[in-house]
Amino acid sequence: MVTINRIVRAFTREGARAKRFTPEMELKRALMSCLLWERQFYEDGVAIAERIKALVPKVAPERVAALAIEAREVMKLRHAPLLVVREMARHEKHRVLVADTLAQMIQRPDEMTELLAIYWADALGPQQQRKRQPVSAQIKKGLARAVTRFDAYQLAKYDRDGAVRIRDVLFLVHAKPRDADQAKVWKQLVDGELASADTWEVSLSSGKDKRETFERLIAEKRLGGLALLRNLRLMQKAEVPRQTIADAIDAMRTDRVLPYRFITAARYAPDFEPELESAMLKSLKGLVRLPGRTRLLIDVSGSMVYPLSAQSEMTRLEAACGLAILAREVCDEVEIFTFSNEVVKVPPRRGFALRDAIVGSQPHGGTYLGKAVTEIDRKGDRLIVFTDEQSHDPVPNPRARGTMVNVASYQHGVGYDAWTRVNGFSEAVIAWIAASEEAMH
Numbered sequence: 001m002v003t004i005n006r007i008v009r010a011f012t013r014e015g016a017r018a019k020r021f022t023p024e025m026e027l028k029r030a031l032m033s034c035l036l037w038e039r040q041f042y043e044d045g046v047a048i049a050e051r052i053k054a055l056v057p058k059v060a061p062e063r064v065a066a067l068a069i070e071a072r073e074v075m076k077l078r079h080a081p082l083l084v085v086r087e088m089a090r091h092e093k094h095r096v097l098v099a100d101t102l103a104q105m106i107q108r109p110d111e112m113t114e115l116l117a118i119y120w121a122d123a124l125g126p127q128q129q130r131k132r133q134p135v136s137a138q139i140k141k142g143l144a145r146a147v148t149r150f151d152a153y154q155l156a157k158y159d160r161d162g163a164v165r166i167r168d169v170l171f172l173v174h175a176k177p178r179d180a181d182q183a184k185v186w187k188q189l190v191d192g193e194l195a196s197a198d199t200w201e202v203s204l205s206s207g208k209d210k211r212e213t214f215e216r217l218i219a220e221k222r223l224g225g226l227a228l229l230r231n232l233r234l235m236q237k238a239e240v241p242r243q244t245i246a247d248a249i250d251a252m253r254t255d256r257v258l259p260y261r262f263i264t265a266a267r268y269a270p271d272f273e274p275e276l277e278s279a280m281l282k283s284l285k286g287l288v289r290l291p292g293r294t295r296l297l298i299d300v301s302g303s304m305v306y307p308l309s310a311q312s313e314m315t316r317l318e319a320a321c322g323l324a325i326l327a328r329e330v331c332d333e334v335e336i337f338t339f340s341n342e343v344v345k346v347p348p349r350r351g352f353a354l355r356d357a358i359v360g361s362q363p364h365g366g367t368y369l370g371k372a373v374t375e376i377d378r379k380g381d382r383l384i385v386f387t388d389e390q391s392h393d394p395v396p397n398p399r400a401r402g403t404m405v406n407v408a409s410y411q412h413g414v415g416y417d418a419w420t421r422v423n424g425f426s427e428a429v430i431a432w433i434a435a436s437e438e439a440m441h
Helices: 023-031 045-058 061-073 079-088 098-105 109-119 137-147 152-158 166-173 180-190 200-205 210-219 225-230 232-237 242-251 259-268 270-284 316-330 351-359 369-376 428-440
Strands: 290-299 331-339 343-346 382-387 401-406 420-423
Touching (some): 023 045, 023 061, 023 079, 023 420, 045 079, 061 079, 061 098, 079 098, 079 109, 098 137, 109 137, 109 152, 109 166, 137 166, 152 180, 166 180, 200 210, 210 232, 210 242, 225 232, 225 259, 232 242, 232 259, 259 270, 259 351, 270 316, 290 316, 316 331, 316 351, 343 351, 343 369, 420 428
Parallel strands (some): 290 331, 290 382, 382 401, 401 420
16 A cells, blocks of 8 residues: 655765755755856756755745845855845745845846846757746846946956846846946947956956066056966966065955965965965954864865866865864864764864865765764864765764854755754854854853
8 A cells, every 4th residue: 555654764965864954944055055057076066956946935035035145245156146036036925025135145247147147047048049038027126226336347347248248237127327427337338338347357368468467457456366366376477576476465355255265276376375374364353262172073085075166176175174274263272183984183283284184184985974973072072064964874963062064065964953054165154153152152
């Protein structure tokens, strides 16, 4: 006799019993580490995107909007939050919050065109022959509010070739310019007469001397933090003076640069490790410290050394190392361990030396998180685990104050009710742990 009255259990990709999440928890888990449509070790990026789409209508509209904004502003993700807003526009209860969410979330002009590309994804095939779906009024309102905040330089910088251009946004939303100057800029953009932005891409592609170009961009503060990190090796090759580069690193803004970006930069420009390490640690200023004893447990299994995306050589392990470096700095007393097939204690070094100790601590094999927690967990300590949660073995509840930091978007994971759950690999993860503990006292 067939029955549907049965217990449905969830398991991780490695076979351990998994926690079943509420739709909101599952949406947050899928979203906060999601580089949209990029394949991960265990799951195809398309499957993750489809899961996000299915979860949006199951979560309260206010919570969906808050998660989209958090993913953009705190976790510094770009495409996944746009997909969430596009899905909100499909559902009546969620639709009323789209304009406000979109207006708050968009930080760059090209995010407007990316949103429309996502909105019309089913219509923008290779020949772009299918008819584009009409855009909802709430999307138009949000875009109309967002487009007015960008100046001529920003519009020119991000007016790139693509299926959707910024001029398409202007035609679509019929936004009102703030003043006559903005109206003039918009007309120049529509007519193709807006002067090219003086960016490093434009300057370097113009054929001018690369050393002179970099020195000018640095002197005029036209090289942003990410651009500076991405071009360190090219600047060295162009023989830009070392002190000029070092001073630029020292002066760069770090508030929008994730820790793992510095690790990537140091891989390609090891001569600047001291300066990069100092810049990476700047974000710690003002963070609440974690008092007492802390044990950090870092997953170094095979799935963690898989790249974050097809376009990136950075791995989830290196993202976890960035978080471990930050956590090391705010802990009064700290012990650091890695786990894969075994549990290995590593010296509590600082900065890039800690990264080296973690990565080289043991072979990247299986994921025995349960065994690791059982071995090192001590009552009275704080235990923070950095992992993708795809364990072979069941994970016990912690005797300590346990925080499970998930750095992947997989559907199922371990870390049961006694664990505090955090998703993502922004430096905000460490700030959240510190702030949440402070609020409890």
